[in-house]
Amino acid sequence: MKLVEVTLRHLQMEMKSPFSTSFGTFQTKDFILLEARDEQGTVGYGESVAFSSPWYNEETFKTNWHMLEDFLIPMLLGKELQHPDEVNQLFSAIRKNNMAKSTIEGAVWDIYAQQTNQSLAQALGGTKDQIDVGISIGIQDSVEELIEVVRGYVEEGYKRIKVKIKPGWDVDVMRRLREAFPDVAIMADANSAYRLEDVELLKQLDAFDLTMVEQPLASDDIIDHATLQKQLSTPICLDESIHSLEDARKAVELGSTKIINIKIGRVGGLTEAKRIHDYCMEKGIPVWCGGMLEAGIGRAHNVALTTLPNFILPGDTAGSSRYWEKDIITPEVTVDHGVIHVPQQAGIGYAIDLEAVEQYTVMKKTYNLE
Numbered sequence: 001m002k003l004v005e006v007t008l009r010h011l012q013m014e015m016k017s018p019f020s021t022s023f024g025t026f027q028t029k030d031f032i033l034l035e036a037r038d039e040q041g042t043v044g045y046g047e048s049v050a051f052s053s054p055w056y057n058e059e060t061f062k063t064n065w066h067m068l069e070d071f072l073i074p075m076l077l078g079k080e081l082q083h084p085d086e087v088n089q090l091f092s093a094i095r096k097n098n099m100a101k102s103t104i105e106g107a108v109w110d111i112y113a114q115q116t117n118q119s120l121a122q123a124l125g126g127t128k129d130q131i132d133v134g135i136s137i138g139i140q141d142s143v144e145e146l147i148e149v150v151r152g153y154v155e156e157g158y159k160r161i162k163v164k165i166k167p168g169w170d171v172d173v174m175r176r177l178r179e180a181f182p183d184v185a186i187m188a189d190a191n192s193a194y195r196l197e198d199v200e201l202l203k204q205l206d207a208f209d210l211t212m213v214e215q216p217l218a219s220d221d222i223i224d225h226a227t228l229q230k231q232l233s234t235p236i237c238l239d240e241s242i243h244s245l246e247d248a249r250k251a252v253e254l255g256s257t258k259i260i261n262i263k264i265g266r267v268g269g270l271t272e273a274k275r276i277h278d279y280c281m282e283k284g285i286p287v288w289c290g291g292m293l294e295a296g297i298g299r300a301h302n303v304a305l306t307t308l309p310n311f312i313l314p315g316d317t318a319g320s321s322r323y324w325e326k327d328i329i330t331p332e333v334t335v336d337h338g339v340i341h342v343p344q345q346a347g348i349g350y351a352i353d354l355e356a357v358e359q360y361t362v363m364k365k366t367y368n369l370e
């Protein structure tokens with residue numbers, strides 16, 4: 001496999017409804033869709049999950065474009081590859097910039113799966129033909145509104161409900177949610193909104209039988225989460241703190257986390273995501289696939305990854321229609337009573353919808369061998 005042409009597109013899509021977290025509200029998604037073609041003419045797609053501003057991590061739409069244009073595409077164009085894992089090795093010479101790396105690595109995995117005539121799920125070692133999924137709900141204007149939104153998704157059959165918490169929107173909200181839904185799997189995502197000094201408040205969450213509390217402390221912390229976990233009965237799940245297999249190993253060895261939210265972009269691609277999955281399976285640490293409000297290509301990669309056996313907790317891969325009036329893939333990702341049926345075709349199993357892509361394209365640039 002040898003990439004001979006890569007096209008970057010700036011796509012702009014409006015979310016059906018704004019998504020609010022402890023860091024602010026998200027409505028318009030500006031992101032990079034990457035199309036790679038190899039010498040046999042096979043085309044693969046990757047999607048950058050970097051947001052326009054660096055609120056989730058240090059990467060942005062613009063830093064990703066710069067890294068792809070000036071470093072990552074030139075490193076891969078014309079390079080003979082036997083397996084997508086080689087991309088992870090090649091990119092180890094570049095510090096961080098995981099979401100940029102993941103964008104092109106995902107396209108290489110897509111090409112590889114097509115050329116070996118297997119689904120991306122099979123190429124990754126996936127074992128499931130359907131996956132359980134949950135849904136992540138942003139901060140609402142009132143608890144009453146949150147309860148109604150949750151009720152709708154519970155009735156749709158989503159297997160787990162994730163809600164955002166932050167100081168002033170936490171214990172009372174979770175108590176009222178648990179009272180309204182005594183038997184539903186509920187988790188909370190704090191996006192680093194708390195400090196170790198908030199331990200007494202966070203301990204109050206133990207009363208609500210949450211499946212986990214995600215990333216309560218600083219986004220680059222592992223030590224304080226270990227101290228906090230010793231005082232909480234609710235399992236801590238790390239998201240932002242885990243950028244690599246090494247981070248996962250340190251967090252598990254220190255007891256900082258009992259569950260890991262794997263996001264392909266955050267860890268630099270599917271190869272590293274699989275390595276973290278395999279390590280966690282060996283250590284008895286369950287994982288699930290987080291979401292970054294992806295469009296259809298990123299969503300398709302999440303579906304494939306979630307077929308690996310240690311993805312035993314429902315992830316955040318809700319259906320396309322939850323986010324977009326019209327997604328960039330056909331068919332769209334659909335959820336059937338909390339279950340996604342995994343496509344078995346070669347590659348990602350969803351076709352690109354070029355009409356929708358053109359509709360959302362702000363600009364594009366093609367890079368090929370000189």
Ligand SMILES: O=C(O)CCC(=O)C1=CC=C[C@@H](O)[C@@H]1C(=O)O
Binds near residue numbers: 056136137189291
């Ligand atoms: O894609 C989805 O539906 C999940 C989105 C989601 O919960 C998040 C996306 C990005 C940052 C956070 O707000 C949050 C997360 O941390 O998991």
Ligand SMILES: [Mg+2]
Binds near residue numbers: 189239290
């Ligand atoms: Mg999170």
